[in-house]
Amino acid sequence: MIEFHHKDIQVAATGRGGIETCYILPNFQIAFDTGRSPDMLIDIPRIFLTHGHLDHAAGLPYYISQRSLKHLPPPDIHCPIEIVEPMTQILKLWQKIEGFEYEIRLHGMNPGDEIQLRKDLRVRALASHHRVPCRGYAVLRKSRKLKEEFLKVDGREIKRMKDRGDDIFEDRDIPVFAFSGDTTIEFLADNQAAQQATVLFIECTYIDDKRPVARAREWGHTHLDEIIAHKDLFRNEKIVLTHFSKRYTRRYIHHILAKKIQDKEFLDRIFILAHDD
Ligand SMILES: [Zn+2]
Numbered sequence: 158m159i160e161f162h163h164k165d166i167q168v169a170a171t172g173r174g175g176i177e178t179c180y181i182l183p184n185f186q187i188a189f190d191t192g193r194s195p196d197m198l199i200d201i202p203r204i205f206l207t208h209g210h211l212d213h214a215a216g217l218p219y220y221i222s223q224r225s226l227k228h229l230p231p232p233d234i235h236c237p238i239e240i241v242e243p244m245t246q247i248l249k250l251w252q253k254i255e256g257f258e259y260e261i262r263l264h265g266m267n268p269g270d271e272i273q274l275r276k277d278l279r280v281r282a283l284a285s286h287h288r289v290p291c292r293g294y295a296v297l298r299k300s301r302k303l304k305e306e307f308l309k310v311d312g313r314e315i316k317r318m319k320d321r322g323d324d325i326f327e328d329r330d331i332p333v334f335a336f337s338g339d340t341t342i343e344f345l346a347d348n349q350a351a352q353q354a355t356v357l358f359i360e361c362t363y364i365d366d367k368r369p370v371a372r373a374r375e376w377g378h379t380h381l382d383e384i385i386a387h388k389d390l391f392r393n394e395k396i397v398l399t400h401f402s403k404r405y406t407r408r409y410i411h412h413i414l415a416k417k418i419q420d421k422e423f424l425d426r427i428f429i430l431a432h433d434d
């Protein structure tokens with residue numbers, strides 16, 4: 158797994174397009190997609206599935222079964238509402254095959270649905286555009302921020318107002334993390350939370366002309382050229398490109414990005430989540 162961290166966002170990540178996707182956020186005790194269920198996933202009690210493709214969800218029965226064997230509480234699984242029914246059927250069949258029962262807690266998510274994780278933290282489902290029903294997700298954290306009208310006020314004056322007890326702060330929801338799932342580029346324009354997330358994990362399955370934009374779109378994926386064309390929408394501190402096709406080596410991805418991205422400030426914000434093996 159690749160360890161990614163930015164500020165207090167920590168992610169243990171596997172992100173291989175068509176092979177395995179699983180992002181674990183241990184600080185928040187949640188994960189996005191199961192991949193093939195890496196060992197460290199078993200201790201995480203809540204999973205958000207983007208969609209049912211096997212590179213994202215194959216590990217689900219194993220993960221649930223392992224938690225049951227270890228006498229851990231049944232996990233909460235949030236997934237696109239469209240796949241709750243077939244997933245339930247599959248999990249019931251696995252119970253029959255394995256010869257023991259475990260509680261299945263599948264929760265269907267529509268775009269816009271929210272799950273409260275803690276008092277200050279919740280996860281919102283986002284609309285994604287793939288060949289099968291897919292949801293992206295954003296983690297929103299409630300933070301005390303200076304009210305809009307005081308943003309331009311001098312720092313010393315703000316301190317004075319603060320000491321006086323003036324009402325200059327408000328609670329705001331800050332998207333600290335977002336993940337696209339598998340999607341075409343429309344995901345970005347459709348979701349402000351993704352544009353503004355401090356850390357955005359976004360799929361970038363194809364990067365060169367051998368697999369052009371039209372082909373990426375046909376398969377419900379995003380091409381690097383589209384990411385570059387939409388660069389002004391990325392307001393993120395870190396943009397993590399992930400889900401690269403297995404045809405590309407890490408070295409090749411770095412080479413293509415350096416060649417295609419002229420805007421150094423944009424390039425500096427990009428983290429390439431690609432595996433060597
Ligand atoms: Zn995928």
Ligand SMILES: [Zn+2]
Binds near residue numbers: 208210287339
């Ligand atoms: Zn997919």
